[in-house]
Amino acid sequence: MNTTLTGYCAVVLRPEIDKVHKEYHDNEYGFPIEDDNGLFARLVLEINQAGLSWETILKKKENFFKAYDNFDIKKVAKYDEKKIEKLLNDAGIIRNRLKVNAAVENAKKILELQKEYGSFKKWIDHHHPLTKDEWVKLFKKNFRFTGGEIVNEFLMSTGYLPGAHDENCPVHKKIVKLKPMWMKK
Numbered sequence: 793m794n795t796t797l798t799g800y801c802a803v804v805l806r807p808e809i810d811k812v813h814k815e816y817h818d819n820e821y822g823f824p825i826e827d828d829n830g831l832f833a834r835l836v837l838e839i840n841q842a843g844l845s846w847e848t849i850l851k852k853k854e855n856f857f858k859a860y861d862n863f864d865i866k867k868v869a870k871y872d873e874k875k876i877e878k879l880l881n882d883a884g885i886i887r888n889r890l891k892v893n894a895a896v897e898n899a900k901k902i903l904e905l906q907k908e909y910g911s912f913k914k915w916i917d918h919h920h921p922l923t924k925d926e927w928v929k930l931f932k933k934n935f936r937f938t939g940g941e942i943v944n945e946f947l948m949s950t951g952y953l954p955g956a957h958d959e960n961c962p963v964h965k966k967i968v969k970l971k972p973m974w975m976k977k
Contacts, residue, residue, distance in 0.1 A: 801961040812850040818963055821949050822956025824972045828912040831950060832902055833863035836895045838946045839937045840886040848886075855884030860895065865912075868899035894937035901934055920952060920973050927953075 803809055804817040825831050837856060841849045849856075859882050861867040871879075879885065879892045902912045909915040919930060924944055931938040931946075938946075947953040951972030957964035968975070 796960050797958050799958065800956075801958045801963070810847055810851070812847060812853075816846075816850055817957075822951055822963070822967050822972070824951035824967075824970055826913065828902065828906065829863045829865055831912050831916070832865050832868075832899065833857070833860075834950055835898065835935075835938075835946050836860065836863065838942045838949070839894055839898075840888075840891050841945075842891070842937070842939070842942060844886065852885055855882070859885045865899045865902050865906075868895060869903050871896045871899075890937060894935070898935045898937075905934075916952060917973065921977060924953065 797805065800813075800817060800821065804814045825834060833856075837849050837853065840856070857863065859879055876889075876892055876896065880887050880889060905912055905915040909918060919927075922930065924940070924947075927947055928938070928940045928943045931943045944953065948956050951967065951970070952974060954974040957967065
């Protein structure tokens with residue numbers, strides 16, 4: 793194991809750690825997401841992680857995409873009680889009414905932001921840079937089920953806040969080439 797790495801970068805190198813972590817670490821974590829459905833998907837996944845392990849979410853990720861119509865914001869915003877009940881009975885995802893309702897309500901809010909700003913991404917870009925506390929306050933004002941840790945991980949995992957990777961992690965170098973928002977002041 794590379795002892796110069798810390799945090800998630802070091803964890804994914806442990807032999808006992810499930811390969812889903814390495815795949816996520818190497819190909820998704822900290823990489824900028826350009827499309828609104830992708831940002832929405834990450835937000836919903838981060839919300840669903842609350843109180844659970846990230847490994848649980850990673851192992852169920854494909855199920856989430858299937859259950860939530862590939863996180864098509866317009867479709868999720870139209871979910872009715874029948875669809876919500878179907879989600880609450882889907883063992884392939886996290887069956888928590890608060891989290892499912894948050895996905896639907898947050899999709900509706902994103903549609904509003906798209907009308908005003910052109911896209912969810914442009915709304916986030918418009919507010920960048922903020923401190924973590926300012927981001928949390930902004931997200932809590934606009935979205936459901938978005939506490940400090942959820943907002944922090946959402947923004948770090950999508951390239952808006954630094955810290956996803958150690959500077960000496962090879963993935964960090966790949967991300968820097970993409971010029972994530974945290975590099976722009």
